[in-house]
Amino acid sequence: MTVWIEVDLCSGCKRCIKACPYGAIELKEGKACILERCTSCGACLDVCKEKAIQTDAEPRTIPDFSDRKGVWVFAEQRDGSLSRIALELLGKAQDLAVTLNQKVSALLLGDRISNLSGTLMAYGADNVYLAEHPGLKDYRTNAYTRVIEELVNQYKPNILLIGATHVGRDLAPRVSRRVGVGLTADCTELTIDPEEGILLQTRPAFGGNVMATIANRYSRPQMSTVRPGVMEVLETPGNKGDVIRHEVKLKEEDIGTKILEIVREEKKGVDIAEAKVIIAGGRGVGGADGFRVLEELAILLGGEVAGTRIVVEEGLIPVGNQVGQTGKSVRPELYVACGISGAIQHRAGMMNSRYIVAINNDPRAPIFQVADWGIIGDLNQVVPEMVEQLKEDIKGQV
Amino acid sequence: MNIIVMIKQVPDTADVKLDPKTGNLIREGIESIINPDDRHAIEAAVSLKAASGGKITAISMGPPQTIDAISEAMGMGVDNAILLTDMAFSGADTWATSFTLGKAIEKIGKYDLVICGRQAIDGDTAQIGPQVADYLDIPQVSYVCEIEEIREQTIVVKRRLEDGFERIECNLPAMLTVIGELNTPRYAHMARLIDACNDKVHIKEWSSADLGVQANEVGLEGSLTHVVKTFAPKFQRQGETLEGKPKEMVSDLIGRLKENRLI
Numbered sequence: 262m263t264v265w266i267e268v269d270l271c272s273g274c275k276r277c278i279k280a281c282p283y284g285a286i287e288l289k290e291g292k293a294c295i296l297e298r299c300t301s302c303g304a305c306l307d308v309c310k311e312k313a314i315q316t317d318a319e320p321r322t323i324p325d326f327s328d329r330k331g332v333w334v335f336a337e338q339r340d341g342s343l344s345r346i347a348l349e350l351l352g353k354a355q356d357l358a359v360t361l362n363q364k365v366s367a368l369l370l371g372d373r374i375s376n377l378s379g380t381l382m383a384y385g386a387d388n389v390y391l392a393e394h395p396g397l398k399d400y401r402t403n404a405y406t407r408v409i410e411e412l413v414n415q416y417k418p419n420i421l422l423i424g425a426t427h428v429g430r431d432l433a434p435r436v437s438r439r440v441g442v443g444l445t446a447d448c449t450e451l452t453i454d455p456e457e458g459i460l461l462q463t464r465p466a467f468g469g470n471v472m473a474t475i476a477n478r479y480s481r482p483q484m485s486t487v488r489p490g491v492m493e494v495l496e497t498p499g500n501k502g503d504v505i506r507h508e509v510k511l512k513e514e515d516i517g518t519k520i521l522e523i524v525r526e527e528k529k530g531v532d533i534a535e536a537k538v539i540i541a542g543g544r545g546v547g548g549a550d551g552f553r554v555l556e557e558l559a560i561l562l563g564g565e566v567a568g569t570r571i572v573v574e575e576g577l578i579p580v581g582n583q584v585g586q587t588g589k590s591v592r593p594e595l596y597v598a599c600g601i602s603g604a605i606q607h608r609a610g611m612m613n614s615r616y617i618v619a620i621n622n623d624p625r626a627p628i629f630q631v632a633d634w635g636i637i638g639d640l641n642q643v644v645p646e647m648v649e650q651l652k653e654d655i656k657g658q659v
Numbered sequence: 660m661n662i663i664v665m666i667k668q669v670p671d672t673a674d675v676k677l678d679p680k681t682g683n684l685i686r687e688g689i690e691s692i693i694n695p696d697d698r699h700a701i702e703a704a705v706s707l708k709a710a711s712g713g714k715i716t717a718i719s720m721g722p723p724q725t726i727d728a729i730s731e732a733m734g735m736g737v738d739n740a741i742l743l744t745d746m747a748f749s750g751a752d753t754w755a756t757s758f759t760l761g762k763a764i765e766k767i768g769k770y771d772l773v774i775c776g777r778q779a780i781d782g783d784t785a786q787i788g789p790q791v792a793d794y795l796d797i798p799q800v801s802y803v804c805e806i807e808e809i810r811e812q813t814i815v816v817k818r819r820l821e822d823g824f825e826r827i828e829c830n831l832p833a834m835l836t837v838i839g840e841l842n843t844p845r846y847a848h849m850a851r852l853i854d855a856c857n858d859k860v861h862i863k864e865w866s867s868a869d870l871g872v873q874a875n876e877v878g879l880e881g882s883l884t885h886v887v888k889t890f891a892p893k894f895q896r897q898g899e900t901l902e903g904k905p906k907e908m909v910s911d912l913i914g915r916l917k918e919n920r921l922i
Contacts, residue, residue, distance in 0.1 A: 300749045321880075402799055427818075473886050473888075474888045475886055478885065517833075519829075526822060647912070
């Protein structure tokens with residue numbers, strides 16, 4: 262298909278320029294003009310009030326999905342314990358379900374894991390679809406896809422959320438292709454469109470430089486994977502629901518993969534995604550000596566040390582402690598950014614922190630735009646001074 | 660061993676900047692590169708071929724300029740390449756893209772392995788590998804960080820997890836999506852790269868007609884998801900810059916942290 266502008270109708274309002282994800286529309290002599298890099302994605306079509314943007318694509322009819330009900334969450338478990346993402350998804354699902362006046366369901370797959378159902382209900386599940394089978398003990402792509410395919414076809418949910426973990430990012434695309442629906446990856450925001458009642462899925466694109474909101478109008482369930490650490494966990498104590506058992510028939514030869522061994526590598530310290538306080542360092546910290554001071558500050562504040570991509574690449578902190586678009590998203594109570602300029606890729610991972618402190622010697626560093634409190638100064642003076650004063654404080658209390 | 664490598668040409672997002680006035684992406688002067696994870700996929704294919712023979716076919720969907728990425732892949736040791744290019748393919752989401760790539764792989768015919776990068780840096784979805792695998796009805800292993808062994812009808816690989824890895828034996832033919840940890844990609848061989856530029860024998864262009872697909876099955880029209888709007892991320896807070904000598908600023912800060920019960 263192609264997209265073109267009826268120049269006579271164009272009012273030069275620039276709405277389409279803003280809407281174009283590819284920067285492929287410019288204003289020339291007061292009229293919109295489509296450039297060569299247009300991908301015909303159609304994002305500009307609806308924003309034009311003058312109907313000046315035209316396409317040769319035939320209008321598509323949106324099928325009737327009024328029988329599609331329920332917000333589903335894939336409750337990821339490993340070794341019989343629930344992943345935190347399962348509870349985060351249930352938190353978001355409650356919010357969506359209230360708006361839609363529908364119910365929240367959790368999908369629990371594994372072997373002898375029925376004891377987890379109660380926890381799922383205590384965090385928002387109105388009911389739990391339980392599939393237990395020795396072949397589901399550890400996650401395997403085809404086995405899990407098969408079971409979820411059966412559940413989706415039988416119960417016809419409206420929305421299906423899966424965590425964007427290494428398991429979820431393997432499973433969700435496979436399920437989406439199998440049941441014939443679209444899928445939006447790594448969402449950081451989910452809302453219901455008040456007019457259409459559809460799920461609006463917002464996610465970072467182009468390495469976090471742009472946020473894109475995506476709709477899934479032509480297929481159900483509306484599927485998203487959701488970035489861990491972004492959604493809030495909401496407890497619903499006393500909530501009770503039904504456990505609906507799904508009979509599992511799996512043939513080993515249909516699965517195609519065998520797990521020979523699972524190796525857990527030992528982790529030091531607390532997972533930064535769950536830390537209450539994070540002391541993060543960037544290029545400005547200098548080196549290992551600088552990080553030792555941050556370490557000291559972290560101990561005093563009861564927190565963990567994290568950092569930017571650069572300091573991970575330099576081997577100053579472990580990969581698991583990287584914050585940002587290619588690392589982890591965190592939402593601690595307190596985030597102290599030391600010597601971090603605040604590139605958009607980094608900010609994307611820490612903007613949900615409750616309070617942010619920025620320490621940097623460059624007053625124009627973008628990190629100050631997201632900080633609650635900024636200190637412009639040499640962190641080699643400021644951080645040791647903080648350590649000093651906090652130690653004095655502790656002495657004073659004894 | 661016949662291997663198909665799926666690659667994508669992407670803008671180098673490390674270079675992407677926003678126009679401070681309009682909030683739009685500045686696209687001028689941004690280099691197009693082979694997607695970083697896909698370079699590791701090419702390397703994996705080339706080293707597997709070196710060990711056990713066979714043929715490597717690269718396949719990429721994109722505008723005609725994608726020929727640059729294909730030439731580079733040929734320079735790295737790929738034998739044949741197919742460029743899927745057609746206006747009808749543009750604007751595709753992962754549903755339409757995986758359909759198009761799946762159709763092309765069916766047309767190529769017999770293969771033992773399909774390898775691609777875990778994800779592309781412009782979209783970061785990591786969906787195409789698993790979706791193509793499902794279309795082809797073959798098993799997959801994603802996040803592959805080591806290829807241990809090829810047996811008669813299976814392959815043994817390590818799959819990276821957040822807190823370790825698992826060793827998986829996967830039936831062939833299979834789809835692998837690979838991560839940077841797997842290997843160090845070689846540089847393209849200059850002479851091969853130049854030859855590839857005009858190589859009509861080993862590089863073919865396929866359109867929607869060649870794949871026998873309808874316009875409404877591919878591209879924007881064949882997509883199930885659509886971009887509703889895009890915007891620059893907003894992170895602004897009502898920040899306050901503390902003043903004074905380092906000692907004063909620090910005690911001011913500690914006071915505020917206490918006030919908010921952070922310490």
